[in-house]
Amino acid sequence: DAMVIQNPRYQVTQFGKPVTLSCSQTLNHNVMYWYQQKSSQAPKLLFHYYDKDFNNEADTPDNFQSRRPNTSFCFLDIRSPGLGDAAMYLCATSRGGRGQPQHFGDGTRLSIL
């Protein structure tokens, strides 16, 4: 089945130690998104790629960056994780165009020691 795959499912890192989360898709969708979701809250969009074009949300901290080396893969880099960055990180994809629904991965739960 076509899907959105996030690795790892759980990630533990130390305060201030860079960490990378990965996302891959077999849907061949143009758009890939990264969301941060804290406990019992709505997902918060960090940024998205429309093809190769990167779109950052205005309130996304500079500590968060992303790379999309090809259509299938997208990475979330957290340069110096703080305790407040502990959260579930969701990757999603969609076709480009009008009102296309987003397809989500299982998420990566990030813990900061």
Added chain:
Amino acid sequence: AQTVTQSQPEMSVQEAETVTLSCTYDTSESDYYLFWYKQPPSRQMILVIRQEAYKQQNATENRFSVNFQKAAKSFSLKISDSQLGDAAMYFCAYMLQGAQKLVFGQGTRLTINP
């Protein structure tokens, strides 16, 4: 800025009964899309239903249907014949036409009582 409000943090329903989850939104735009997503515990978020604002007809997907009231900016989700597998957090979301960004409500946690 567009906002989405789900006024019911938690709801519960007896198995096989019907439940309605509320959602209101604020926008000055006329062309947009609305979605309901379901997020079961520790599982991925999945699309339940999608509504195009320019369509007056309410969207339906099997046991799931919406009551879309554009003038009132209301978009409620009705789940008929509730099943144990319907237990999840439900998020209402808005997307402006031409944009890729989803604006989510705070979610409603639905419990199904056997």
